[in-house]
Amino acid sequence: MNDAVQPPKVLIVDDSRIVRASLMRHLKGRFEVREEGDGETGWQTLVLDPTIQAVISDLSMPVLDGYGLLERIRQSKIGRIRRLPVIMISGEDDDDACNRARAAGASDFISKGVGTAELLTRLDAQIRLATAEEALDAVRDDAMKNPLTGLFTRRYLESQADQACSLAQRKGGEVSLLMIGFDRLPALTEQYGAAVVEQLVAQFGRLLAGKIRREDSLGHYGSAQFAIVSPGTPGASCRTFALRLKEAVETAHVAFHGQRVDLSVSIGVANNNDDQSTSANHLLILAGERMGEAMAGGGNRVVGCEAEGRRPDALTVDRALALLEAGRGDMVRGGSRELALRVLPLLRFLNYELQWQLPVEDLERQLNQSHPRDSAA
Incomplete structure (x- = not known):
């Protein structure tokens, strides 16, 4: 078994073999090096090799130049690539090139005639800084997310709601919030035990995570309660989504020891335009109150700010058939x-x-x- 610490890997991208060879001599013994001759092949290498920890790139290259490569790196959807330290190298001491590179997101900028000691020092510093920032991001992620489910915490959701409302106010946009809670939670806990209910809640959280958009934020808000912050979504669209979600739960086939578990959720919907409010805290309170109103009205309901939201949801033929197929005839009988x-x-x-x-x-x-x-x- 080899316990030796592997040196950091650096990618050198330059169309000059002489420059690449010179840089490799500087880095020999301190870093593992990969080399490519243009920005396009350099980019492909970054995507395929997750062990690269820094990039040294020329500015002027064929196919894709250094600026184009830097832009792809900083706009990448892959976090490890987007955060990479990038040192840009040019043959000229050009202030304009330096400023342009820094504006595009370059971590540092040095000339091709830089000495070994200076290059090693700067590269070392950039890698240490990137490692520290990655560790800090991990700590922030731990504080933002529930360690058991990986969903956001209440505090983070409140922060996201505040940011979304501020942005909507500045841009004249919309933001909707949903508060979702399990009906008859005490009875479920008494009948099946806290551990089973906890598993059901976690399973429901995974279901929710698979149904929301990338720009939405989902997390825990209370005991067996979830909240969704949905920027750019009109209240009517949010209510439609809530109705589909409610029906998906009521027709779900969930069993415990061969016995069917009857589940339903109540959902409260709030929207900055419909409720004429720019306060994230106020909207969260409204969504929570409406969820409580839905529960008090018998559960398995969606309540929004419109008067129609207070009425029981219409029992369509399709919904009745789905309920009967799921063994929920009791929910069809009244209609x-x-x-x-x-x-x-x-x-x-x-x-x-x-x-x-x-x-x-x-x-x-x-x-x-x-x-x-x-x-x-």
């Missing part, structure tokens, strides 16, 4: 008459098309007799 009225036109069509002999008129008469005000409307 039986509504469903019957919805399918009457379909039954009439099938009677005619397939020459059935279903007593559709009798069914309609019975429904209208049970609710005469509806038939007169």
Whole structure:
């Protein structure tokens, strides 16, 4: 087993073999070196080799020059590439080139005639700085995220909501917030135990994480409660998403020791434009209050700022079929008459098309007799 510490790996990108050889002599013994002759192949090497810790690049090169390579590095979606220290080298002591390179995100700028000692010192310093920043980022990530689920903490979500509201106010944009909580949490805990409920909550968190956009922020906000900060999303779109999410939970097949676990969530929605508020704290409070209102109204509901948000969600035929397939007939029973009225036109069509002999008129008469005000409307 080899326990020797591997030296840091540096990528040299220069179209001159002489310059590359000279730089490699400077770095020999202190760094492991890879070399490429233009920015395009240099970029491909960076993508494929995750062990590279720094880049030394010429400015003037064929195919892709140093500025183009630097731009790709700083705009990369891959964090390890985006954070790499990049030292730009030119044959001329050109202040304009230096300023342009620094503005593009260069970590340092030195001439090709630099001595070995100075090059080693600067490169060493840049790698140590990058390592320290990476360690600091890891500490910040630990503070931002729940160690068990990897989702954001309440404090971080509040910070994200504040930033999103500030940006929306400056740009005239929108930001929506959702507060999501499990219904009947005490009863679930008593019936299945805290450990099982904790697993269900974690599983639900993973489900949520797979359904939100990259620019959204999802995290824990309370006991078995989640919050989503969604910048740029209108309130109506957020409510539509919340309804789909609620229906996905109520029709989910979840079992414990062979016994079906009936789950549902209540969701509160707030939006800066709909609620005429620019305060992130106020919007979070509104979303939380609406989630509580949904729970108090029987649960398995979505409540927004509009009056329609206070009404129980309509029981569509598709939703009824999904609930029945999931064994949730209890949630369909209260809407039986509504469903019957919805399918009457379909039954009439099938009677005619397939020459059935279903007593559709009798069914309609019975429904209208049970609710005469509806038939007169």
